Amino acid sequence: MSRTALYIAGRLAGAAATILVGALLVFVVMKAAPGDPALSVLGENARPEAVAAFRHKYHLDEPLVGQFLYWLGGLLRGDFGRSLTIAGGIPISELVAARLPITAFVGLYAIAIAVAVSLTMGTIAALYRGRAADTVATSVAVLGISMPDFWLSYVLVFAFALGWRLFPAYGFTSPVDSVSAALYSGFLPAVAIAAPMAAVFARMLRTSLLEAAAKEYVVVARSFGFTPRFVFRNYIFRNALIPYVTVIGLQVRYLLGGVVVIERIFGIQGLGSLAVDAAFARDYPTVQACTVIFLGVVLTVNVVVDLACAALDPRRSL
Amino acid sequence: MTGTSRSRYGHVLRSLTGSTTALIGAGISLLVLVAILPGAALMPYGPNEADFFNLLSPPSLAHPFGTDSFGRDVLTRVLYGARVSLVVSGAGVLQAALLGTAAGMTAAYKGGYADMLLMRTADLLFAFPAFVLALFLMVVLGFGTVNVVLAIALIYFPIFARLARNMTMLVREEPYVQAARLMAQSTPRILGREILPNIAAPLIVQATIGVAFGIIIEAGLSFLGVGVQPPTPSLGVIMADGREYFQRGPWVLTLTGLAISIALLGLNLFGDGLRDLMDPRLRQRVEQ
Numbered sequence: 001m002s003r004t005a006l007y008i009a010g011r012l013a014g015a016a017a018t019i020l021v022g023a024l025l026v027f028v029v030m031k032a033a034p035g036d037p038a039l040s041v042l043g044e045n046a047r048p049e050a051v052a053a054f055r056h057k058y059h060l061d062e063p064l065v066g067q068f069l070y071w072l073g074g075l076l077r078g079d080f081g082r083s084l085t086i087a088g089g090i091p092i093s094e095l096v097a098a099r100l101p102i103t104a105f106v107g108l109y110a111i112a113i114a115v116a117v118s119l120t121m122g123t124i125a126a127l128y129r130g131r132a133a134d135t136v137a138t139s140v141a142v143l144g145i146s147m148p149d150f151w152l153s154y155v156l157v158f159a160f161a162l163g164w165r166l167f168p169a170y171g172f173t174s175p176v177d178s179v180s181a182a183l184y185s186g187f188l189p190a191v192a193i194a195a196p197m198a199a200v201f202a203r204m205l206r207t208s209l210l211e212a213a214a215k216e217y218v219v220v221a222r223s224f225g226f227t228p229r230f231v232f233r234n235y236i237f238r239n240a241l242i243p244y245v246t247v248i249g250l251q252v253r254y255l256l257g258g259v260v261v262i263e264r265i266f267g268i269q270g271l272g273s274l275a276v277d278a279a280f281a282r283d284y285p286t287v288q289a290c291t292v293i294f295l296g297v298v299l300t301v302n303v304v305v306d307l308a309c310a311a312l313d314p315r316r317s318l
Numbered sequence: 319m320t321g322t323s324r325s326r327y328g329h330v331l332r333s334l335t336g337s338t339t340a341l342i343g344a345g346i347s348l349l350v351l352v353a354i355l356p357g358a359a360l361m362p363y364g365p366n367e368a369d370f371f372n373l374l375s376p377p378s379l380a381h382p383f384g385t386d387s388f389g390r391d392v393l394t395r396v397l398y399g400a401r402v403s404l405v406v407s408g409a410g411v412l413q414a415a416l417l418g419t420a421a422g423m424t425a426a427y428k429g430g431y432a433d434m435l436l437m438r439t440a441d442l443l444f445a446f447p448a449f450v451l452a453l454f455l456m457v458v459l460g461f462g463t464v465n466v467v468l469a470i471a472l473i474y475f476p477i478f479a480r481l482a483r484n485m486t487m488l489v490r491e492e493p494y495v496q497a498a499r500l501m502a503q504s505t506p507r508i509l510g511r512e513i514l515p516n517i518a519a520p521l522i523v524q525a526t527i528g529v530a531f532g533i534i535i536e537a538g539l540s541f542l543g544v545g546v547q548p549p550t551p552s553l554g555v556i557m558a559d560g561r562e563y564f565q566r567g568p569w570v571l572t573l574t575g576l577a578i579s580i581a582l583l584g585l586n587l588f589g590d591g592l593r594d595l596m597d598p599r600l601r602q603r604v605e606q
Contacts, residue, residue: 022442026454033458142590146582148534150541151557151575158568257449261538275450276542279457287454298445 008303015299019292020072026291027068030284037084037282058084071288080292081285086277092289095274100293103263103270105175106186107255110193111248117198122205122244123237129210137202144199149258153192153265160188172268189266193258197251204247208240215239242309249305253298340591346584354404358397365398365551366390374567383577384569386559392570396577399551406463406546407532410470415525417471418478423509423517425479426486437483440476448473452535456544463552466545470532481524485517492516519596526589530582537578553578 038054039046055061059070074081080092087095125137161169167188173181212218213236221231260272271290278286358365369389377384383392425433443451452469459465489495490513498508533553539545540554541561548555553574560571 018442018445022445025442029454029458034460142586143579143583146530146586147579148537148575150538151571151578154561154564154571155575158564158572162565253445253447254449256447260447260449260453261542264542272450276453279454294447294450295445298447 011303018299019295022295023288023292027288030287031064035282040282041085041088080289083283083286085281085283092286096289099269099271099274101176102174102268103259103272105182106190107259109186109190113190113194114197114201118201118205122202125206126209141199141202144195149192149196150261150265152195153262156188156192170267172266189262189268192262200251201247205240205244208243209236212236212239242312245308246305249301252301256294337591337595339587343584343587343591347588350581350584354397354400361394363391363394365395366549377569383573386570387563395551395556396574399553399556402550402552403533403536406466406536407470407529410467411474411525411528411532413471414474415478418475419482419521422479422482423486423513426483427490427509436479440479443476449538452539456539461544461547463546466536466539470535474528481520485520486513489513489516523589523593526585530585
């Protein structure tokens with residue numbers, strides 16, 4: 001095996017271990033919490049036999065270790081089990097298959113907007129450092145991280161959906177049905193999620209562009225008589241991209257957190273709202289499945305970011 | 319080495335007057351503090367004082383932020399709510415800062431299994447989306463103010479632990495630490511008297527920014543109904559209220575969020591300015 005393949009294998013094994021410990025942690029904590037899924041489905045006054053039958057059906061009457069191992073065995077076969085309460089008896093993999101594309105679409109949409117905005121803002125701020133354009137871009141960026149994203153959602157709805165009626169205020173068309181309708185109905189939620197991210201990205205890009213511009217190799221390149229455009233593109237920008245890409249990867253965590261709230265506000269039937277509903281209804285296996293997916297996404301993105309940085313920076317070894 | 323560190327903070331304090339960002343941030347933060355601490359008590363209304371002849375009246379001179387569906391003055395509620403949110407966020411970040419710093423410093427100084435265990439725990443907590451972690455925690459522990467504090471503390475614990483560990487690694491082998499070790503000083507004394515003063519600056523900056531984000535987390539949890547519970551006015555509770563009648567009285571939600579944004583803008587500018595002043599690399603370039 002090549003060194004890169006070995007490295008990736010090692011990182012993925014570490015990620016799998018982290019997911020396992022994380023899932024175990026969530027399992028233990030959820031079990032320790034008050035609330036009984038049997039009672040939440042059958043009602044507080046359910047007959048004891050019905051409760052016992054429900055528990056038996058979903059293996060809730062077995063010892064905790066057995067329950068976890070049973071769940072783990074299913075997971076290794078790619079089976080998340082069945083939903084307990086929110087979608088009684090439906091395989092969770094079906095729920096996930098319906099909702100994952102929606103959240104992935106909105107998330108990627110938001111990242112695309114954030115990247116487009118921050119590349120422009122960050123570059124302008126760095127090029128016109130200390131001038132009016134820099135002050136404006138930097139101030140807008142600080143404002144961007146100071147606004148609660150759920151509040152921004154309502155302001156956007158107020159202005160662009162209720163006021164000017166440019167976009168729908170509520171509801172979302174799945175990209176599986178129509179990509180253009182998804183792009184249209186997902187615009188406001190994506191902007192609400194993107195705003196704080198764009199602010200963070202732009203600040204990072206400005207700082208790293210300025211840092212790269214002060215390096216010796218830039219002075220050397222200039223002394224060779226390369227054009228400013230060439231120096232910027234090949235020496236300054238490329239080096240500044242490394243911390244920029246790293247920050248995009250780190251923000252995926254916040255993105256998944258923000259999605260949870262924004263999906264509820266806009267009535268998007270995504271993975272975030274599934275996780276919240278499942279947690280409220282004590283739907284343990286669904287919460288577990290969402291945990292595994294969230295952790296899986298975050299950890300995979302970490303590995304991808306490190307690989308991308310290694311590709312951008314030949315000096316760095318894996 | 320407290321002498322050196324004292325003069326370092328002296329430098330920061332002196333140059334604070336030279337940094338526009340930090341000054342503007344400090345100014346806004348101070349204004350907000352004055353508004354919510356003595357200011358709230360000076361308002362002619364109480365936070366839960368209902369006026370049934372003035373239900374959902376739009377912003378006016380008598381009610382700059384309008385009134386809500388019970389005729390309560392929204393500005394008064396925001397000022398009182400900001401106290402609650404600030405205390406909740408501050409308490410959470412303070413807990414995380416104390417425990418995280420202690421854990422991170424000990425791990426870095428002792429090394430070995432303790433270090434590995436702490437860092438793996440921090441990594442695990444770090445892999446969870448912060449808000450999802452907070453939500454799960456609220457569902458498990460139950461809704462309420464105290465548990466919001468715990469959720470914020472849990473989110474910030476790995477951040478402080480990591481920061482304190484990395485900073486301790488940097489100064490661990492400095493001559494003054496070795497000297498203290500040669501004088502047979504106890505580990506807690508070395509950590510507290512020699513290392514802590516020299517790594518405090520970035521921790522303080524992190525805490526400032528942490529309080530700002532803690533307020534957003536509190537607002538988000540209470541907004542979803544799992545955080546601070548009404549009738550206690552917190553910023554999130556007021557906004558959740560405003561969401562109910564957003565179409566008929568949009569000012570409740572909109573102006574409350576605007577007030578939060580301005581307050582956090584102040585805190586963030588202050589934190590940014592402080593960080594620039596305390597980062598020797600950036601300071602050098604500014605002075606060149």
